[in-house]
Amino acid sequence: MFDTLIKFFNFCNAENRHKFYGSIIVGIFNSFFMALRIGAMAVMLQGVIRHVQGEAPFTMDTVWLSLGIMVASLIGATVTKRVMSMWQTEGGYRTCASKRIEIAEHLRYLPMGYFNKNSLGYITSVTTNTMEQLGDVATRVVMMVTQGILDTVLIIVMIAFFDWRIAIVATIGFAIFQFINTLMRMNVRAVSHEKVESDSKVVEKVLEYIQGIAEVKAYNMTGKRSKELNEIIDRNTSANIGMELKCVPLSNLQTFVAKLTGVAIMMFSIHFYLNGSMELANCAVMLVCSFMLFAALELGGSYAALLRAVDISVNRANDILNKPTMDIDGEDIAPANHDIKADTIDFAYDKRKIIDNVTLSIPEKTTTAIVGPSGSGKTTLCHLLSRFWDVNAGSVTLGGRRVQDYSMDSLMKNFSFVFQNVYLFRDTIENNIKFGNPSATHEQVVEAAKKACCHDFIEKLPDGYNTVIGEGGASLSGGERQRISIARAIMKDSPVIILDEATANVDPENERDLMLAIQELTREKTVIMIAHRLKTVRHADQIVVLDKGRIVEQGKHEELVKNGGIYARFIDSRREAVSWKL
Incomplete structure (x- = not known):
């Protein structure tokens, strides 16, 4: 007793x-x-x-x-x-x-x-x-x-x-x-x-x-x-x-x-x-x-x-x-630049290897698109670059310093995320946007919403920015949730943006506004995107093709199309899908 x-x-x-x-x-x-x-x-x-x-x-x-x-x-x-x-x-x-x-x-x-x-x-x-x-x-x-x-x-x-x-x-x-x-x-x-x-x-x-x-x-x-x-x-x-x-x-x-x-x-x-x-x-x-x-x-x-x-x-x-946390007792570091590098990194879930000997360099203020078959490790790679997980071997650096050298809070200040499946809290729309910057004023929230092309539909809601949305944002459409998520990322204003298939489930009516919002979000930023749509990939500074956890192709759109590899087949299949009509 x-x-x-x-x-x-x-x-x-x-x-x-x-x-x-x-x-x-x-x-x-x-x-x-x-x-x-x-x-x-x-x-x-x-x-x-x-x-x-x-x-x-x-x-x-x-x-x-x-x-x-x-x-x-x-x-x-x-x-x-x-x-x-x-x-x-x-x-x-x-x-x-x-x-x-x-x-x-x-x-x-x-x-x-x-x-x-x-x-x-x-x-x-x-x-x-x-x-x-x-x-x-x-x-x-x-x-x-x-x-x-x-x-x-x-x-x-x-x-x-x-x-x-x-x-x-x-x-x-x-x-x-x-x-x-x-x-x-x-x-x-x-x-x-x-x-x-x-x-x-x-x-x-x-x-x-x-x-x-x-x-x-x-x-x-x-x-x-x-x-x-x-x-x-x-x-x-x-x-x-x-x-x-x-x-x-x-x-x-x-x-x-x-x-x-x-x-x-x-x-x-x-x-x-x-x-x-x-x-x-x-x-x-x-x-x-x-x-x-x-x-x-x-x-x-x-x-x-x-x-x-x-x-x-x-x-x-x-x-x-008592569950061991990741090593978060690093330094509060402000990186000199936002170059991201992965050097021969490996990662496995239990005994199943997901990322295998990947080396990748992402210069500051460039756009890198990551494509590949389902299950090839695209999302996992992004999570490793932003230290959602720690690599099993190799190293990931931001601004020339290992991500483990950063305290977790100082590291996360450098990253903003827009995921395919957006989660919004059961709270007002304003507070959901301010999640990226809790001390922001109402005027700053409105400015971010306008940049994310969601101000107009918010104004039409019963209580405007004070409208309480359901848990997970269930009362909003997929495109509306995505744009609020982008407004949240704009509010955080991090130098590195990770887009995980952010436009995958968006209907054509919302796609134009969403693409404008993404352009506003990614201006003068280091961008890492996972995408399946040709228009979001072809203008990237570099395209990385993953297959079974390994980088099998890397380069610009025109180069990869000429190579006739996985990426070229990916482009052909997308063109066929777009041209198919009922």
Whole structure:
């Protein structure tokens, strides 16, 4: 149990950890003030019993003393409870928020290959379900267990002031209770991992179902996909019920031991009174303490079984945070020029080689077109040049310095990207454009939109630049999304532009505006483009033809056409496709 508590506290950052430590210290005072009720009752009971027995008169001084202790207990317990709860709540939710941000920052610097191996559902589950459990449930579990133990220990200490024999009985009951609690947590360990994994699978499957709903409907697979989703949900239900069923028998035994401890305190107290070794007043106080001890044991024990889920949740978050990032601790370098060179670079996914011994030089302010069959490594090469991945062998340089020498942020300042599949955030159009420069003014946003040929259609939207678009830009056409993406790149104003088939899925009506936007974006820039359309390739300063990860041809359009190789066949096939009519 304590190893889980320590792991949870270490998981929190320093500020929030201190809030939890502070709440535990305040909790000690809270337990003390709660235990003062025993003293208040003892004063009152002793006064009443001595008056009944004729030993001493019952005066108002006794009443005022008992009332004073009770009021001090009430005020102290209320104040400390409020402070303790506020610190726990702030620590929990701020830990959740800071860890989500920390995970997001960490993901920025992971190799792109990580996202190929791990589904969106897993990452989403960790940043939503897992963080929610840690920020809400885990905080309550940890602090309830801690407070329950503190209350129990202080009540036993207070009992010891009245009778050490009863304190021993209470201690034995507490030890047995904790032993059963340990058995329950060990029993839950086997199913808690399954429960957390099942929660993750539900998120993954729901995301997959929603994201692929168009394909599911188009291929009439609604029933099958619904069945798979329902099966995942049913397994999740079974996992949650199974975890509860594992707890119930031992939880009931735990409750029985807590009650039995209270009964034992009563029986021994009455026995000691009857044999004359305990005063009646103390006996009455012990009878009341037996109920208070039961409540304290229940507070700590009822939540302890969930500590294993806390342990797993921390492990899942740490699993992402402990993934090795790319070496990002380089220098903040401003390159003297923006020449890009790849020197005999290799790269492989697992054991499958994608880029094989590629050497390439891209002078500053020139346009390089990369063409080749599907799967030839075009996108991967662009990712290596911009250090989305690190090469397995060879080197990539920008301005004569290895890209690994740059800090990641200073390197990314030099690159802007326009991808075939544009992702826009669920936010206003203005904020989506300002993603390339968050500090930009509205006037700068409008200027960038005009250059990207998207100002006119934005103005026609219901709220203009303040129109909130759907996640992924679903409420806009493909061409409109592309032009907003270009406006975003114009706003960033990086010296190197990478266009990954930016015009591949654009309809003829939007193509003219899109080409004008690209011309504006790429003016006086170093341009690397992946393209299938002849008009976007033929005027490039150099054309690089990839096949099976190797450069098989390189040169200008006219030279490559004369060579009659892969590029010439590519051009012929495109001409045939353009000339084909229905």
